[in-house]
Amino acid sequence: MLILVITSTGLDLAAQGDIKLPADFAADVVGKGIGRARHLAVNSNGDIYIKLERLRNGKGIIRLRDKDGDGKIDDTTGFGNYGGTGIAIKNGYLYASSNTDVYRYKLNNNEPDTANRETVVTGLVDKGQHNSKSIALDNAGNIYVNIGAPSNVCQAQDRATGAPGQDPCPILEYAGGVWQFKADQKNQSYPQGIRYVTGTRNVVGLDWNNETNTLFVMQHGRDGLTDYHFYPDSLSVELPAEEMLEAKQAGANFGWPYCFYNQIEGKKVLNPEYGGDAKKTGRCDGVLPPVAAYPGHMAPNGLLFYTGNKFPAKYKNGAFIAFHGSWNRAPLNQKGFFVVFQPFKDGKPNGEYEIFASGFAGRENITNPNQAMYRPCGLAQGSDGSLYVSDDAKGMVWKINFTGK
Amino acid sequence: MKMKRLLLSSLILLPCLLCAQTKKTVTKSTAATKTTSTITLKSSIDRGKIVYGTYCLACHQADGSGVPRMNPPLIKTSWVLGSKTVLVEQVLKGSANKVEIDGEKFLGAMPPQPQLTDQQIADVLTFVRNSFGNKASIVTPAEVKAIRAKTK
Numbered sequence: 001m002l003i004l005v006i007t008s009t010g011l012d013l014a015a016q017g018d019i020k021l022p023a024d025f026a027a028d029v030v031g032k033g034i035g036r037a038r039h040l041a042v043n044s045n046g047d048i049y050i051k052l053e054r055l056r057n058g059k060g061i062i063r064l065r066d067k068d069g070d071g072k073i074d075d076t077t078g079f080g081n082y083g084g085t086g087i088a089i090k091n092g093y094l095y096a097s098s099n100t101d102v103y104r105y106k107l108n109n110n111e112p113d114t115a116n117r118e119t120v121v122t123g124l125v126d127k128g129q130h131n132s133k134s135i136a137l138d139n140a141g142n143i144y145v146n147i148g149a150p151s152n153v154c155q156a157q158d159r160a161t162g163a164p165g166q167d168p169c170p171i172l173e174y175a176g177g178v179w180q181f182k183a184d185q186k187n188q189s190y191p192q193g194i195r196y197v198t199g200t201r202n203v204v205g206l207d208w209n210n211e212t213n214t215l216f217v218m219q220h221g222r223d224g225l226t227d228y229h230f231y232p233d234s235l236s237v238e239l240p241a242e243e244m245l246e247a248k249q250a251g252a253n254f255g256w257p258y259c260f261y262n263q264i265e266g267k268k269v270l271n272p273e274y275g276g277d278a279k280k281t282g283r284c285d286g287v288l289p290p291v292a293a294y295p296g297h298m299a300p301n302g303l304l305f306y307t308g309n310k311f312p313a314k315y316k317n318g319a320f321i322a323f324h325g326s327w328n329r330a331p332l333n334q335k336g337f338f339v340v341f342q343p344f345k346d347g348k349p350n351g352e353y354e355i356f357a358s359g360f361a362g363r364e365n366i367t368n369p370n371q372a373m374y375r376p377c378g379l380a381q382g383s384d385g386s387l388y389v390s391d392d393a394k395g396m397v398w399k400i401n402f403t404g405k
Numbered sequence: 406m407k408m409k410r411l412l413l414s415s416l417i418l419l420p421c422l423l424c425a426q427t428k429k430t431v432t433k434s435t436a437a438t439k440t441t442s443t444i445t446l447k448s449s450i451d452r453g454k455i456v457y458g459t460y461c462l463a464c465h466q467a468d469g470s471g472v473p474r475m476n477p478p479l480i481k482t483s484w485v486l487g488s489k490t491v492l493v494e495q496v497l498k499g500s501a502n503k504v505e506i507d508g509e510k511f512l513g514a515m516p517p518q519p520q521l522t523d524q525q526i527a528d529v530l531t532f533v534r535n536s537f538g539n540k541a542s543i544v545t546p547a548e549v550k551a552i553r554a555k556t557k
Binding site: 053128129130131152160161224226327328367369 | 463471517
């Protein structure tokens, strides 16, 4: 009954931050109008750190704190004079990235030592396109940094109609992958890093899975396959799949720019810029397939393995994925703008994903992304087992709790 | 406006009754030109809309609003309403990382579209400059041709 009410007055409620959740879950808006809230991290004391893509009042990181413990944010501060996407907390340090560097701040009694900011990684490529340097940390002292390819499919002139792809693709030397660095060393750059993952076009959401002890990344698939008319447009816009990839070891190669994952065929196939026809596999034979695939262009921007105990047991060690929402699915409506749950069993995706949180767009039938009120981007887990979601359109932050028994 | 124009014509015409015949012809042909140019604008917009749907819509969207942070909007921006040369060059050569509107950088790469004919580029730019709330002068194939010649 309550759900019906929400649907009928969707727009007004959406303006207040109402989102749709499964039964026995409830969301509180803990941040509003914060700015371009990309990723976020929650400290053990409940402080929420949000990385802004663009500076707001000169600050690139916003901290929300509930000082008196009444469940409401009553202290908002900011620091960091750089925009970016990545943010994480590990072993008493807050890590945050600009579009070229990764910094860290020691947390002294839960206060980041902003006067003694350390540069962990510097000088990563930023050519505009796909420049988010998302980060994740493992339990062995390493930090993983995505370096997205400043390109669609490595053509000499990006996105030029009918132009062949460069072979070998020179971008793979410095981007189109995830690099591993030491989490506690200063001023590292390419020479000190390891190209841990290669052949990923752009990754925004990534997370370390503590159960499998491996890195999982969400790839944003290529654009423009509809131009080749391999299938009717309504089918082509679903291609290629957005992929969940597991890097079991250093050197994992997922095939970009030579290959794309054709979920209709269920395999990695050659890109047309490299002689492919959506069916031929060629050099893509043996390229690692995704562990799970999702409809095209939904833009998975956040990935979080849920390790808490507050949600029902089925969520434990499963993955939440924040889909930012598509822009290039015309003539169909755009898709995404929600958070899904991907069930896992024994460290592997198990069964179909289910929509966990939706209604962010504030309306149905989105034809262009500007119509979406909110766009989910980052995910974080609180030490109490709650789930946080950030939005980089209006700067909302939600805290989702399980209210059932 | 109409009254003013009539008055103005009368003022010019009155002292020149002798050359009335000539004047009449001139007036007629001006009207004809005007009608022709209205038709030209409309048909150019109609053709341009088809070109837009094929080559531009996927990124710039059906309503010209673009994609936040990626593909620039085409609504009342100085790019769209301003220099035709810049606009035509943008279509011919594409661009990446160049467009900034109100402090917002648009990071998507626009593919070059040199394969489009002068007529197609003129039509699509005329469509864009007269859609989505925009009102600006038409772009002619001759203008595109001249800019293309210099761009090479």
